[in-house]
Amino acid sequence: MRQKLPDVLRSPYFWSLLFLAALLIFNILFTERFGVIEVRDGHFYGNIMDILRRSVPTVLLGTGMTLVIATGGIDLSVGAVIAVSGAIGALLARDGYPLPVIIALPLAAALISGVWNGFLVAKIGIQPFVATLILMVSGRGIAQLLCGGQIIKFSDPSFEYISAGFILGFPFSMYLAAAVLAAVQTVTRKTALGLFIESIGVNPAASRCVGINATSIKLIVYAFSGLCAGIAGLLLTTEIRGADANNVGLNLEMDAILATVIGGTAMTGGKFYLAGSVIGALIIQTLTTTILARGVTRPATLVVKAIVVISISLIQSSVFRSQLSGLLAGRGGRA
Amino acid sequence: MKHKRVLLLTLVSVVLLAFGCAAFAADTLVVGFSQIGAESGWRTAETESVISAAKDLGIDLKFSDAQQKQENQISAIRAFIAQGVDGILLAPVVETGWEPVLTEAKEAGIPVILLDRGITVADESLYVCKITSDFIFEGEQAAKWTAAELGGKGNVVQLQGTPGASAAIERQKGFEDELAKTPDIKILESQTGDFTMELGKQVMEAFLKKYGNDIDVVYAHNDDMGLGAVQAIKEAGLKPGADIKLITVDATKAAFEAMVAGEVNAVVECNPLLGPLAFETLKKALAGEKLDKWIVQVDQVFTKDQAASVIGSRKY
Known part of the structure; x- marks a missing residue:
């Protein structure tokens, strides 16, 4: 007889939150000066603040990516869109254009990139992987x-x-991310949009039969993902006060996908968990900060990340969990 | 009839041959240059240096951008061989895998000169020589400056380049070996910043959280990481160039600007303007002169005090 896990253990947030908490506690106990938060120049300063601030781009990308993945798609182009938006923003800022222009043009370019992806996927019917790969390669160029x-x-x-x-000691970018998240949460959960997105991901044919306009919904989610990448591009570019087209946002699409998956949204589409993706992004940044704070060498970093990701993904999988509990129950029976 | 035709053909060939020789005698050197790509300002400066040197010397330059791929470089070299160029300049993207194509060049009697990076081949006669900076020397120069600046006592953190890159390995080795002579200077920690501004800043943030004001000098394997570190230091409420001193490698214009602003204290040059030296060496090789296997581009150190007067003459 298979034992049922208690409900809390099956919550999509439980395992990732547990892991994040464990990672933070480990650091506070064993990593030199990790938990120290000081006030410097009128704002909070410390490793934990770094985690919050530096995870913002991944949180934004993860938000867009979560919606895209929920429709059964994927957006590989976000890293390249970051580079485009950053480059435009930096050029305008260098030439002394007024702030609204510096903000608006890059975001418009990012939105157009997103609409382009959505057009290829929804209207032309190209596989999302291939459609967004086009911009992933050409965008950086x-x-x-x-x-x-x-x-x-x-x-x-x-x-x-x-x-x-x-603002009030916390980085402005954090408020920005919170505002975007709140807006998305409201639009997807207080209207039927979230349900439509999920239904396209679960069963496109059935959704069409009940009259859901998959084309326009897909256009919206890809456009939104592009916009999120545009905001992230402005953040990363202002972070170093320069546009480094070769390196900015490199491989960040992978982090965004990872954050989404860690957060419990399945790559096959369907149900999505925005809060989960945020936790995922926080885990990724906490890992990076931990590794830097502890002085782990670079090659080891990648291995550590891989192990963590595999473990979290496995534990998120209900199939794996039921097999594990079956195994444990079996062993208990024999003893 | 038949005889006439043969005669005509012979005549035509002789005329063509004569013209061909005349063209050759005009001594326009045809040189192929296979460049890695345009991934950094440094490399763009190198490309421009080769192109402008070719123009000055009246050399017919065939330029090929490999976009970071060895296979593109190999096919470019094959094309150069097919076009019958007089010499080939190669900035190799990786160290290994060059034997087959360089053997073809050697058999065609075309000398190959390596620019800014070396390669590993069993038979060193496959290329004439390499013209590069000495990264170990650069590291030593940085260490000497650090030792003098600190008066022989203090703490250093090191921002390393991409793991495995020869520039990173040798700039570290030169620095650490030379610094070992002053035992009171400690390297608190070394971490890779991947030669980028973004990671340079992030790593420096972590260093600052851990060591705070204990850091006296930051040694960055390139300017970009150093400039990232400058921003991290500023955001931590400290003054770069004063509270924490910085020395970086490459000496790009951006680093000079930072020196003028007083935020970076010194730079070790890694000169990308290899064009003139490359063609001079190639001409010597074609004239049959015996050349050293490694021709070192001599680099120097610039300090904050010199920056304002030198910055105008910097080309990269």
């Missing part, structure tokens, strides 16, 4: 062309505020 192979540096305090500014 476009950004490199814009920057002419150089890091475009700028100095514009009002633009830099989005990653260097603080």
Whole structure:
């Protein structure tokens, strides 16, 4: 007889939250000066603040990615869109354009990139993997062309505020991410949009039969994912006050997918968990910060990350969990 | 009839041959240059240096951008051989796998000169020589500056380049071996910043959380990481260049600007302007001169005090 796990253990958030908490507790106990939070220049300063601030781009990307994955798709282009948006923002800032232009044009470019992905996927019917791969490759090239192979540096305090500014001691970018999350949560859960997205992911044919317009919903989610990448691009570019087209956002699409998967949203689409993706993003950044704070060497970093990801993914899988509990029950019986 | 035709053909061939020789005698050197790509400002500067040097010397340059792929470089070299160039300049993207194509070049009698990176081949006669900076020397220069600046006592953190890159390995080795001579200077920690500004900043943030004001000098394997570290230091409420001193490698214009602003204290040059030296060496090779296997581009150290007067003449 198979034992049923208690409900709390099957919650999509339980295991990832447990892991995040364990990681933080481990660090606070064993990593030198990890838990110390000071007040410097009127804002909080410490490793934990770094985790919060640096996870914002992944949180944003993860939010867009979660919706895309829920429709059964994937968006590989977000890293490249970051580079494009950052390059445009940096060029405008360098040439002294007013702030609204510096913010609006990159975001418009990112939105267009997203709409383009959505168009290829929803209208033309190209597989999401391939459709977004096109922009993943070409987008970085476009950004490199814009920057002419150089890091475009700028100095514009009002633009830099989005990653260097603080409100009540907390980074401005955190509020930004919270606002985006709150908006998405409201739109998807207080309207039927969330349900439509999930139903497309679960069964596209049946959703069409009940009259859900998959084309426009897919367009919306890809466009939104592009927009999120655009915001992340502005954050990462202002972080170093320069557009580094070769490196900015490199492999971040993988982190966004990872955050989504760790958060409990299945790659096959269907039910999605925004809060889970946020926890996923926090786990990824906590791992990175832990590794830097403890001085682990780089090759080891990748192995550690891989092990963590595999364990969390396994434990998230209900199939694996039921097999495990079956195994445990079997052993208990024999003893 | 038949005889006439043969005669005509012979005539035509002779004329063509004569013209061919005349073209050759005009001494326009045809050189192929296989460049890795345009991934950094440093490399773009190198490309421009080779192109402009070719123009100045009246050399017909065939340029090929490999976009970071060895297979593109190999097919570019094959194309150069087929076009019958006089010499080939190669900035190799990786160290190994060059034997077959370089053997083809050697059999065609075309000298190959390596630019800014070396390769590993069993038969060293496959290339004439390599023209690169000495990364170990660069590391030693950084260590000497650090030792002098600190008066022989203090704490250093090191931002390393991409793991496995020869520039990272040798800049570290030169630095650490030279610094070992001043036992009171401690390297608190070394971590890779992957040669990027973004990671340089993030690693420096972690160092600052851990060691705070104990850090006296930051040694970064390239300018970009150093400039990232500058921002991390500023955001921690400290003054880069004063509270924590920085020395970086490459000496790009951005680093000079930071020196003028007083945020970076010194840079070790890694000069990408290899064009003139490359063609001079190639001409010597074609003239049959015996050349050293490694021709070192001599680099120097620039400090904050010199920055303002030198920055105008910097080309990269």
